Amino acid sequence: MERSDLDVDDFLASVEGPRGDDLRALDRIISNELAGLERVLWTGPMWGGTDQRIVGYGGISQPRPRGASVEWFLVGLAAQQRHLSLYVNAADGGEYLVRRHAAELGRVKVGSAAVTFGSLADLDEPALRALLRRARELSPEAS
Template identity: 60%
Template sequence: MEKVDDDIDAFIRASSRADELSALDAMIREALPAVDRVLWRGRMWGGTDQAIIGYGAIRQPRPRGPGVEWFLVGLAEQKRHLSVYVNAAEDGAYLVQTRASRLGRVKVGAAAVTFGSVSDLDAGEFRSLLVRSHELDAGAQASGTQGRPS
Protein backbone atom coordinates (compact mmCIF):
# COMPACT_ATOMS: atom_id res chain seq x y z
CA MET A 1 0.00 0.00 0.00
CA GLU A 2 1.10 3.56 -0.48
CA LYS A 3 0.07 7.03 0.55
CA VAL A 4 -2.00 9.01 -1.92
CA ASP A 5 -2.92 12.69 -2.01
CA ASP A 6 -6.69 12.13 -2.20
CA ASP A 7 -8.87 14.49 -0.16
CA ILE A 8 -9.87 12.49 2.90
CA ASP A 9 -13.03 14.45 3.64
CA ALA A 10 -14.20 13.91 0.03
CA PHE A 11 -13.34 10.21 0.37
CA ILE A 12 -15.49 9.98 3.52
CA ARG A 13 -18.41 11.90 1.92
CA ALA A 14 -18.35 9.55 -1.10
CA SER A 15 -18.60 6.45 1.09
CA SER A 16 -21.81 4.45 1.33
CA ARG A 17 -21.33 4.69 5.12
CA ALA A 18 -20.31 8.34 5.22
CA ASP A 19 -22.08 9.08 8.52
CA GLU A 20 -20.34 6.25 10.35
CA LEU A 21 -16.93 6.94 8.82
CA SER A 22 -17.32 10.59 9.71
CA ALA A 23 -18.22 9.73 13.31
CA LEU A 24 -15.25 7.38 13.64
CA ASP A 25 -12.93 9.91 12.00
CA ALA A 26 -14.06 12.52 14.53
CA MET A 27 -13.47 10.13 17.46
CA ILE A 28 -10.01 9.23 16.22
CA ARG A 29 -9.01 12.82 15.52
CA GLU A 30 -10.20 13.90 18.98
CA ALA A 31 -8.19 11.14 20.67
CA LEU A 32 -5.11 11.73 18.50
CA PRO A 33 -4.79 15.53 18.36
CA ALA A 34 -2.23 17.00 15.98
CA VAL A 35 -1.66 13.62 14.29
CA ASP A 36 -1.57 13.73 10.48
CA ARG A 37 -4.13 11.76 8.52
CA VAL A 38 -3.34 10.36 5.09
CA LEU A 39 -5.22 8.09 2.71
CA TRP A 40 -3.47 4.83 1.84
CA ARG A 41 -4.48 2.80 -1.23
CA GLY A 42 -3.31 -0.48 -2.62
CA ARG A 43 -3.15 -4.18 -1.99
CA MET A 44 -3.04 -5.34 1.61
CA TRP A 45 -0.90 -8.30 2.61
CA GLY A 46 -3.93 -10.58 2.35
CA GLY A 47 -4.28 -9.69 -1.32
CA THR A 48 -7.32 -7.41 -1.24
CA ASP A 49 -7.39 -3.85 -2.58
CA GLN A 50 -8.00 -1.38 0.21
CA ALA A 51 -8.40 2.29 0.97
CA ILE A 52 -7.47 3.12 4.56
CA ILE A 53 -7.40 6.45 6.32
CA GLY A 54 -4.15 6.39 8.27
CA TYR A 55 -3.55 8.48 11.38
CA GLY A 56 0.01 9.07 12.50
CA ALA A 57 3.14 7.50 11.10
CA ILE A 58 5.21 4.64 12.45
CA ARG A 59 8.00 2.41 11.23
CA GLN A 60 6.48 -1.08 11.24
CA PRO A 61 9.08 -3.85 11.68
CA ARG A 62 8.76 -6.79 9.29
CA PRO A 63 9.72 -10.39 10.12
CA ARG A 64 12.10 -10.43 7.14
CA GLY A 65 13.61 -7.38 5.54
CA PRO A 66 13.50 -3.74 6.48
CA GLY A 67 10.62 -2.13 8.31
CA VAL A 68 7.96 -0.24 6.38
CA GLU A 69 6.33 3.13 6.81
CA TRP A 70 2.82 2.59 8.13
CA PHE A 71 0.11 4.26 10.22
CA LEU A 72 -0.49 4.11 13.96
CA VAL A 73 -4.28 3.89 13.52
CA GLY A 74 -6.16 3.09 10.32
CA LEU A 75 -9.85 3.33 9.43
CA ALA A 76 -11.42 1.38 6.57
CA GLU A 77 -14.84 0.56 5.20
CA GLN A 78 -15.15 -3.07 4.13
CA LYS A 79 -18.03 -4.68 2.21
CA ARG A 80 -19.88 -5.85 5.33
CA HIS A 81 -18.19 -4.09 8.22
CA LEU A 82 -15.91 -1.31 9.40
CA SER A 83 -12.32 -1.90 10.45
CA VAL A 84 -10.00 0.03 12.72
CA TYR A 85 -6.35 -1.02 12.81
CA VAL A 86 -4.36 -0.06 15.89
CA ASN A 87 -0.67 -0.76 15.41
CA ALA A 88 0.38 -0.27 19.02
CA ALA A 89 1.58 -2.96 21.39
CA GLU A 90 2.08 -3.13 25.13
CA ASP A 91 3.59 -5.93 27.20
CA GLY A 92 4.16 -8.04 24.10
CA ALA A 93 0.62 -7.90 22.66
CA TYR A 94 -1.34 -5.60 20.39
CA LEU A 95 -3.63 -3.30 22.38
CA VAL A 96 -6.76 -4.46 20.58
CA GLN A 97 -6.09 -8.03 21.71
CA THR A 98 -5.69 -7.10 25.37
CA ARG A 99 -8.84 -4.94 25.32
CA ALA A 100 -11.05 -7.06 23.06
CA SER A 101 -13.59 -7.99 25.72
CA ARG A 102 -14.17 -4.33 26.60
CA LEU A 103 -14.60 -2.89 23.09
CA GLY A 104 -18.23 -3.93 22.56
CA ARG A 105 -19.77 -6.23 19.94
CA VAL A 106 -16.62 -6.50 17.83
CA LYS A 107 -14.28 -9.07 16.33
CA VAL A 108 -10.60 -8.65 17.00
CA GLY A 109 -7.67 -9.85 14.89
CA ALA A 110 -3.99 -9.25 15.47
CA ALA A 111 -4.21 -5.46 15.31
CA ALA A 112 -7.70 -5.00 13.84
CA VAL A 113 -11.09 -4.35 15.34
CA THR A 114 -14.05 -5.05 13.04
CA PHE A 115 -17.71 -4.28 13.68
CA GLY A 116 -20.95 -3.87 11.79
CA SER A 117 -21.85 -0.42 13.04
CA VAL A 118 -20.41 2.35 15.20
CA SER A 119 -23.18 1.54 17.70
CA ASP A 120 -21.53 -1.88 18.24
CA LEU A 121 -18.43 -0.17 19.60
CA ASP A 122 -18.03 0.88 23.25
CA ALA A 123 -17.12 4.52 22.55
CA GLY A 124 -15.44 5.16 25.92
CA GLU A 125 -13.22 2.09 25.71
CA PHE A 126 -12.45 2.83 22.06
CA ARG A 127 -11.33 6.34 22.96
CA SER A 128 -9.19 4.95 25.81
CA LEU A 129 -7.60 2.48 23.37
CA LEU A 130 -6.76 5.30 20.94
CA VAL A 131 -5.31 7.54 23.66
CA ARG A 132 -3.15 4.68 24.95
CA SER A 133 -1.93 3.90 21.44
CA HIS A 134 -0.84 7.53 21.08
CA GLU A 135 0.96 7.42 24.45
CA LEU A 136 2.76 4.21 23.50
CA ASP A 137 3.72 5.65 20.11
CA ALA A 138 5.19 8.75 21.73
CA GLY A 139 7.23 6.54 24.06
CA ALA A 140 8.32 4.27 21.22
CA GLN A 141 9.43 7.22 19.12
CA ALA A 142 11.48 8.51 22.02
CA SER A 143 13.17 5.12 22.54
CA GLY A 144 13.39 4.14 18.86
CA THR A 145 11.19 1.03 19.22
CA GLN A 146 7.91 1.04 17.30
CA GLY A 147 5.45 -1.36 15.75
CA ARG A 148 4.83 -5.03 16.34
CA PRO A 149 4.69 -6.75 19.69
CA SER A 150 7.79 -8.58 20.79
Template identity: 50%
Template structure:
Protein backbone atom coordinates in the same frame (compact mmCIF):
# COMPACT_ATOMS: atom_id res chain seq x y z
CA UNK B 1 5.98 -1.68 1.53
CA UNK B 2 7.49 -5.11 1.68
CA UNK B 3 5.81 -8.48 1.87
CA UNK B 4 2.29 -9.00 0.55
CA UNK B 5 1.13 -5.39 0.86
CA UNK B 6 1.47 -2.61 -1.67
CA UNK B 7 -0.41 -0.01 0.37
CA UNK B 8 0.83 3.55 -0.04
CA UNK B 9 -0.26 6.96 1.20
CA UNK B 10 -2.10 9.13 -1.32
CA UNK B 11 -2.67 12.87 -1.70
CA UNK B 12 -6.45 12.31 -1.76
CA UNK B 13 -8.54 14.28 0.71
CA UNK B 14 -9.80 12.15 3.59
CA UNK B 15 -12.80 14.46 3.93
CA UNK B 16 -13.67 13.97 0.23
CA UNK B 17 -13.31 10.20 0.66
CA UNK B 18 -15.65 10.26 3.67
CA UNK B 19 -18.20 12.36 1.77
CA UNK B 20 -18.23 9.82 -1.08
CA UNK B 21 -18.06 6.55 0.90
CA UNK B 22 -19.89 7.06 4.19
CA UNK B 23 -23.62 6.83 3.53
CA UNK B 24 -24.45 5.80 7.12
CA UNK B 25 -22.06 8.21 8.87
CA UNK B 26 -20.21 5.41 10.65
CA UNK B 27 -16.78 6.26 9.24
CA UNK B 28 -17.21 9.94 10.13
CA UNK B 29 -18.25 9.09 13.69
CA UNK B 30 -15.21 6.86 14.27
CA UNK B 31 -12.94 9.31 12.41
CA UNK B 32 -14.04 12.10 14.77
CA UNK B 33 -13.12 10.04 17.85
CA UNK B 34 -9.74 9.00 16.46
CA UNK B 35 -8.88 12.52 15.27
CA UNK B 36 -9.78 14.02 18.67
CA UNK B 37 -7.74 11.36 20.50
CA UNK B 38 -4.68 11.97 18.28
CA UNK B 39 -4.46 15.76 17.93
CA UNK B 40 -1.77 16.80 15.48
CA UNK B 41 -1.27 13.29 14.07
CA UNK B 42 -1.28 12.80 10.32
CA UNK B 43 -4.59 11.75 8.72
CA UNK B 44 -3.92 10.23 5.30
CA UNK B 45 -5.83 8.02 2.86
CA UNK B 46 -3.81 4.91 1.99
CA UNK B 47 -4.71 2.82 -1.07
CA UNK B 48 -3.45 -0.38 -2.60
CA UNK B 49 -3.48 -4.12 -2.19
CA UNK B 50 -3.54 -5.09 1.47
CA UNK B 51 -2.43 -8.35 3.08
CA UNK B 52 -4.42 -11.20 1.57
CA UNK B 53 -4.63 -9.55 -1.84
CA UNK B 54 -7.67 -7.29 -1.46
CA UNK B 55 -7.84 -3.76 -2.84
CA UNK B 56 -8.27 -1.38 0.10
CA UNK B 57 -8.70 2.25 1.07
CA UNK B 58 -7.64 2.88 4.67
CA UNK B 59 -7.62 6.14 6.57
CA UNK B 60 -4.31 6.10 8.43
CA UNK B 61 -3.65 8.20 11.52
CA UNK B 62 -0.17 8.88 12.84
CA UNK B 63 3.01 8.09 10.93
CA UNK B 64 5.14 5.28 12.35
CA UNK B 65 7.95 3.00 11.24
CA UNK B 66 6.59 -0.54 11.47
CA UNK B 67 9.23 -3.22 12.10
CA UNK B 68 8.99 -6.22 9.76
CA UNK B 69 10.00 -9.76 10.76
CA UNK B 70 12.22 -10.00 7.68
CA UNK B 71 13.70 -6.91 6.09
CA UNK B 72 13.79 -3.29 7.10
CA UNK B 73 11.03 -1.32 8.78
CA UNK B 74 8.35 0.30 6.62
CA UNK B 75 6.38 3.54 6.79
CA UNK B 76 2.90 2.79 8.14
CA UNK B 77 0.16 4.27 10.34
CA UNK B 78 -0.47 3.84 14.06
CA UNK B 79 -4.26 3.52 13.70
CA UNK B 80 -6.24 2.77 10.55
CA UNK B 81 -9.94 2.81 9.65
CA UNK B 82 -11.54 1.11 6.65
CA UNK B 83 -14.97 0.21 5.32
CA UNK B 84 -15.18 -3.40 4.18
CA UNK B 85 -18.06 -5.03 2.32
CA UNK B 86 -19.98 -6.08 5.46
CA UNK B 87 -18.19 -4.34 8.31
CA UNK B 88 -15.76 -1.64 9.38
CA UNK B 89 -12.19 -2.41 10.38
CA UNK B 90 -9.90 -0.70 12.84
CA UNK B 91 -6.18 -1.45 12.64
CA UNK B 92 -4.21 -0.66 15.78
CA UNK B 93 -0.48 -1.06 15.22
CA UNK B 94 0.48 -0.52 18.85
CA UNK B 95 1.94 -3.13 21.15
CA UNK B 96 2.42 -3.07 24.89
CA UNK B 97 3.98 -5.89 26.90
CA UNK B 98 4.09 -8.03 23.74
CA UNK B 99 0.35 -7.72 23.08
CA UNK B 100 -1.49 -5.65 20.47
CA UNK B 101 -3.79 -3.06 22.04
CA UNK B 102 -6.59 -4.35 19.80
CA UNK B 103 -6.46 -7.58 21.80
CA UNK B 104 -6.36 -5.70 25.09
CA UNK B 105 -9.26 -3.35 24.36
CA UNK B 106 -11.27 -5.39 21.83
CA UNK B 107 -13.41 -7.25 24.37
CA UNK B 108 -14.32 -3.93 26.07
CA UNK B 109 -15.28 -2.23 22.80
CA UNK B 110 -18.57 -4.08 22.37
CA UNK B 111 -19.80 -6.32 19.54
CA UNK B 112 -16.49 -6.87 17.75
CA UNK B 113 -14.34 -9.52 16.14
CA UNK B 114 -10.74 -9.10 17.26
CA UNK B 115 -7.66 -10.20 15.35
CA UNK B 116 -4.00 -9.61 16.17
CA UNK B 117 -3.93 -5.92 15.20
CA UNK B 118 -7.49 -5.55 13.92
CA UNK B 119 -10.98 -5.00 15.23
CA UNK B 120 -14.04 -5.55 13.03
CA UNK B 121 -17.56 -4.34 13.76
CA UNK B 122 -20.74 -3.96 11.71
CA UNK B 123 -22.10 -0.61 12.90
CA UNK B 124 -20.78 2.30 14.93
CA UNK B 125 -23.55 1.56 17.44
CA UNK B 126 -21.85 -1.80 18.13
CA UNK B 127 -18.81 -0.17 19.73
CA UNK B 128 -18.26 1.92 22.85
CA UNK B 129 -16.78 5.20 21.58
CA UNK B 130 -15.42 6.03 25.05
CA UNK B 131 -13.36 2.81 25.05
CA UNK B 132 -12.27 3.58 21.47
CA UNK B 133 -11.01 6.98 22.65
CA UNK B 134 -9.08 5.36 25.53
CA UNK B 135 -7.52 2.77 23.19
CA UNK B 136 -6.41 5.35 20.62
CA UNK B 137 -4.90 7.60 23.30
CA UNK B 138 -3.11 4.55 24.74
CA UNK B 139 -1.79 3.71 21.26
CA UNK B 140 -0.39 7.22 21.00
CA UNK B 141 1.42 6.85 24.32
CA UNK B 142 3.11 3.63 23.10
CA UNK B 143 4.97 5.71 20.50
CA UNK B 144 5.69 8.61 22.82
CA UNK B 145 2.77 10.90 22.01
CA UNK B 146 1.23 12.45 25.11
CA UNK B 147 -2.45 12.04 24.34
Protein backbone atom coordinates in the same frame (compact mmCIF):
# COMPACT_ATOMS: atom_id res chain seq x y z
CA MET C 1 -0.19 0.06 0.45
CA GLU C 2 1.10 3.55 -0.10
CA ARG C 3 0.33 7.01 1.14
CA SER C 4 -1.71 8.92 -1.40
CA ASP C 5 -2.24 12.60 -2.10
CA LEU C 6 -6.00 12.05 -2.24
CA ASP C 7 -8.08 14.22 0.07
CA VAL C 8 -9.27 12.30 3.14
CA ASP C 9 -12.43 14.39 3.48
CA ASP C 10 -13.37 13.81 -0.18
CA PHE C 11 -12.93 10.07 0.35
CA LEU C 12 -15.05 10.07 3.52
CA ALA C 13 -17.77 12.08 1.76
CA SER C 14 -17.85 9.51 -1.06
CA VAL C 15 -18.93 6.67 1.24
CA GLU C 16 -22.71 6.66 1.22
CA GLY C 17 -25.41 5.51 3.59
CA PRO C 18 -25.19 4.40 7.21
CA ARG C 19 -21.68 2.98 6.74
CA GLY C 20 -20.51 6.40 5.50
CA ASP C 21 -22.18 8.12 8.47
CA ASP C 22 -20.41 5.73 10.86
CA LEU C 23 -17.10 6.19 9.06
CA ARG C 24 -17.31 9.98 9.35
CA ALA C 25 -18.34 9.76 13.03
CA LEU C 26 -15.40 7.45 13.75
CA ASP C 27 -13.09 9.81 11.89
CA ARG C 28 -14.21 12.65 14.19
CA ILE C 29 -13.57 10.50 17.29
CA ILE C 30 -10.15 9.33 16.10
CA SER C 31 -9.13 12.79 14.88
CA ASN C 32 -10.09 14.24 18.26
CA GLU C 33 -8.15 11.65 20.27
CA LEU C 34 -5.12 11.80 17.94
CA ALA C 35 -5.21 15.57 17.31
CA GLY C 36 -1.95 16.84 15.89
CA LEU C 37 -0.95 13.53 14.31
CA GLU C 38 -0.98 13.24 10.52
CA ARG C 39 -4.14 12.06 8.72
CA VAL C 40 -3.50 10.47 5.32
CA LEU C 41 -5.41 8.28 2.87
CA TRP C 42 -3.50 5.07 2.16
CA THR C 43 -4.41 3.15 -1.00
CA GLY C 44 -3.50 -0.09 -2.71
CA PRO C 45 -3.37 -3.78 -1.85
CA MET C 46 -3.13 -4.54 1.84
CA TRP C 47 -0.27 -6.98 2.34
CA GLY C 48 -0.87 -8.54 -1.07
CA GLY C 49 -4.64 -8.84 -0.69
CA THR C 50 -7.50 -6.76 -1.94
CA ASP C 51 -7.27 -3.09 -2.86
CA GLN C 52 -8.07 -0.90 0.13
CA ARG C 53 -8.53 2.72 1.05
CA ILE C 54 -7.62 3.30 4.66
CA VAL C 55 -7.57 6.59 6.53
CA GLY C 56 -4.32 6.47 8.48
CA TYR C 57 -3.66 8.54 11.59
CA GLY C 58 -0.14 9.05 12.87
CA GLY C 59 2.95 7.35 11.56
CA ILE C 60 5.13 4.50 12.76
CA SER C 61 7.96 2.37 11.48
CA GLN C 62 6.67 -1.18 11.78
CA PRO C 63 9.12 -4.10 11.80
CA ARG C 64 8.27 -6.95 9.42
CA PRO C 65 9.06 -10.61 10.12
CA ARG C 66 10.92 -10.87 6.81
CA GLY C 67 12.60 -7.83 5.36
CA ALA C 68 12.97 -4.21 6.27
CA SER C 69 10.59 -2.23 8.44
CA VAL C 70 7.80 -0.37 6.67
CA GLU C 71 6.35 3.06 7.23
CA TRP C 72 2.77 2.60 8.35
CA PHE C 73 -0.04 4.30 10.25
CA LEU C 74 -0.56 4.13 14.00
CA VAL C 75 -4.34 3.85 13.60
CA GLY C 76 -6.27 3.09 10.42
CA LEU C 77 -9.95 3.22 9.55
CA ALA C 78 -11.60 1.48 6.58
CA ALA C 79 -15.03 0.63 5.22
CA GLN C 80 -15.15 -2.93 3.96
CA GLN C 81 -17.94 -4.55 1.97
CA ARG C 82 -19.86 -5.81 5.02
CA HIS C 83 -18.19 -4.18 8.00
CA LEU C 84 -15.90 -1.44 9.27
CA SER C 85 -12.29 -2.06 10.25
CA LEU C 86 -10.15 -0.26 12.75
CA TYR C 87 -6.43 -1.03 12.80
CA VAL C 88 -4.41 -0.10 15.88
CA ASN C 89 -0.74 -0.78 15.30
CA ALA C 90 0.40 -0.13 18.85
CA ALA C 91 1.63 -2.76 21.28
CA ASP C 92 2.13 -2.69 25.02
CA GLY C 93 4.24 -5.37 26.65
CA GLY C 94 4.60 -7.20 23.34
CA GLU C 95 0.84 -7.51 22.79
CA TYR C 96 -1.26 -5.44 20.37
CA LEU C 97 -3.59 -3.11 22.25
CA VAL C 98 -6.72 -4.42 20.51
CA ARG C 99 -5.99 -7.94 21.75
CA ARG C 100 -5.32 -6.68 25.25
CA HIS C 101 -8.57 -4.68 25.36
CA ALA C 102 -10.82 -6.87 23.16
CA ALA C 103 -13.32 -7.66 25.91
CA GLU C 104 -13.94 -3.95 26.56
CA LEU C 105 -14.59 -2.85 22.97
CA GLY C 106 -18.14 -4.12 22.51
CA ARG C 107 -19.64 -6.43 19.88
CA VAL C 108 -16.54 -6.71 17.72
CA LYS C 109 -14.20 -9.28 16.21
CA VAL C 110 -10.54 -8.84 17.04
CA GLY C 111 -7.53 -9.97 15.05
CA SER C 112 -3.89 -9.24 15.83
CA ALA C 113 -4.14 -5.48 15.37
CA ALA C 114 -7.58 -5.19 13.78
CA VAL C 115 -11.07 -4.69 15.11
CA THR C 116 -14.03 -5.35 12.81
CA PHE C 117 -17.64 -4.45 13.52
CA GLY C 118 -20.91 -3.90 11.71
CA SER C 119 -21.61 -0.36 12.85
CA LEU C 120 -20.49 2.32 15.26
CA ALA C 121 -23.26 1.18 17.64
CA ASP C 122 -21.35 -2.10 18.11
CA LEU C 123 -18.36 -0.29 19.60
CA ASP C 124 -18.08 0.86 23.20
CA GLU C 125 -17.10 4.49 22.59
CA PRO C 126 -15.45 5.20 25.98
CA ALA C 127 -13.34 2.03 25.61
CA LEU C 128 -12.44 3.04 22.04
CA ARG C 129 -11.37 6.51 23.19
CA ALA C 130 -9.24 5.01 25.98
CA LEU C 131 -7.63 2.62 23.48
CA LEU C 132 -6.83 5.49 21.11
CA ARG C 133 -5.33 7.57 23.93
CA ARG C 134 -3.13 4.63 24.96
CA ALA C 135 -2.02 4.09 21.35
CA ARG C 136 -1.08 7.76 21.19
CA GLU C 137 0.91 7.50 24.43
CA LEU C 138 2.86 4.55 22.99
CA SER C 139 3.52 6.27 19.65
CA PRO C 140 7.00 7.66 19.04
CA GLU C 141 5.30 10.47 17.08
CA ALA C 142 3.53 11.65 20.24
CA SER C 143 6.72 12.34 22.17
